[in-house]
Amino acid sequence: MRFLVISHAPHFIKEGKIYAYGPLVKEMILWEKRVGQLVVFAPEMEATADPINIPYHHIQTRLSSSPSLNFTSPGNSLRSFFKLPWIVLKMWIVMLKADHVHLRCPGNLALIGCFLQILFPFKKKTAKYAGNWDQDSPQPFSYKLQRWILSNTWLSHNISVMVYGEWPNSSKNIKPFFTASYYENDFISFQKPAIQKGISLIYVGGLFAAKNPMTALKVLELLIHKGEDAQLVYCGDGSERSQIEQYAKTNNLGNQVRLLGNVSAERVKEEFIQAHFLIFLSDSEGWPKVVAESMSWSCIPITSPVSCVPQMVGFGERGKLVTNDAEKIVHEILELKNNPVELELMQLKARNWARQFTLEKFGEELGKLL
Structure with a gap:
């Protein structure tokens, strides 16, 4: 199985190994153990010695680098606007080749992924919404948009959405979930x-x-x-x-x-x-x-x-x-x-x-x- 992960978290390659933010990689390693090949579609950054970053384990894991998106200033927004067509095309291609698509939400790349996954109604998909799922909480419009698309079962088919906590009036594809940091023998x-x-x-x-x-x-x-x-x-x-x-x-x-x-x-x-x-x-x-x-x-x-x-x-x-x-x-x-x-x-x-x-x-x- 080719398992595609779409994430906004920066990754880098050092001495032939792919590195990223430790808590994310710990979770991805659990996916690595259960799939044939894991492909990460994410921004690539320069290598760093920061100990908060750790390597993926599986030699079959691949990084498909994407330009980063930044809308924090007019200049960054303009540059990001011109990057969008290339990002959309590349993401569509890797999604087409994947057997399973996994979105890491909320994030700029994940927002694009939320729209593109609509085009693959029969492909197996999951999404991890790591933000606040409380609909009454103040959040950026892009976060609310991702939440709306994912919970709309008319737009989002064949997808399980992992959210933190239990919330009333959730659609049937919403799965209350948790996360973890330790193995049993760590205690x-x-x-x-x-x-x-x-x-x-x-x-x-x-x-x-x-x-x-x-x-x-x-x-x-x-x-x-x-x-x-x-x-x-x-x-x-x-x-x-x-x-x-x-x-x-x-x-x-x-x-x-x-x-x-x-x-x-x-x-x-x-x-x-x-x-x-x-x-x-x-x-x-x-x-x-x-x-x-x-x-x-x-x-x-x-x-x-x-x-x-x-x-x-x-x-x-x-x-x-x-x-x-x-x-x-x-x-x-x-x-x-x-x-x-x-x-x-x-x-x-x-x-x-x-x-x-x-x-x-x-x-x-x-x-x-x-």
């Missing part, structure tokens, strides 16, 4: 540091304004002002890093903050084991893997109630749902610190729930869609 025994000896906070993800990484730093500052011994580690990089570094320096927080940049999944796991609370306040998400990952290591997520996140944390049983308010977040943290029985129970519930979703189980469910 090693561990000892969580005693919170009474110091509160450990962690932020994992891109350091971008839409994810509100500065709030984690302000939570740390308030905890210290209240006399708490607290530490914060950032795993991730982005445009907000310099602002975070400057704020930490100006407010004498440098000794309590570590910015690790992009690090391997193994290093993130080590940091989760040491941390008591994940501060994750993204404005928009699908199924944030870092929330489930933190729960796997008894690190309680303090998170915004977007998309299916309330379902993930059991509407407050396995984590705390908060607004982007540092004072209220500090209150929630201190409430749990001062109630060790409640904290331990929440850690247990979080760990037991998150560890259901292994890569083995994920692979089994993906296999049913072929």
Whole structure:
């Protein structure tokens, strides 16, 4: 079987191997094991040593490079407009040759794929909508358009659409799904540091304004002002890093903050084991893997109630749902610190729930869609 993946995630080739963003590749490896050949239609970028990128496994996997699309400025929009005919033609050709088409939505290339898949009503197709499927949430028009096409069974035939969470009034081709980060044997025994000896906070993800990484730093500052011994580690990089570094320096927080940049999944796991609370306040998400990952290591997520996140944390049983308010977040943290029985129970519930979703189980469910 020739399995085609259409993705906006940049890929690169290094020493004969195809590399891309680690969490995406981990999932694609599960498809690789179940198909004859995997073809990835995606933008190609220059090789990098960033540890967040990992290689595909199968020697039969191929990269069909596409020009990237960018509509963030008039100049980029004009250039992208002239690229469109070539992209549409090339995508149509690779779709024609494929036995199964898999769309990674939402994204610019996936939007084109959503239109082109209409021309292949008898071809087996799947789509992974990694964004927020909540129809009442504010989203870009292109995201709403992709969601509408995929859920319209008159336009989209023979396609299963994986979405995060369970949503009422969904069409019959919509499949509530999950994602995973760990294999069963990744769940090693561990000892969580005693919170009474110091509160450990962690932020994992891109350091971008839409994810509100500065709030984690302000939570740390308030905890210290209240006399708490607290530490914060950032795993991730982005445009907000310099602002975070400057704020930490100006407010004498440098000794309590570590910015690790992009690090391997193994290093993130080590940091989760040491941390008591994940501060994750993204404005928009699908199924944030870092929330489930933190729960796997008894690190309680303090998170915004977007998309299916309330379902993930059991509407407050396995984590705390908060607004982007540092004072209220500090209150929630201190409430749990001062109630060790409640904290331990929440850690247990979080760990037991998150560890259901292994890569083995994920692979089994993906296999049913072929």
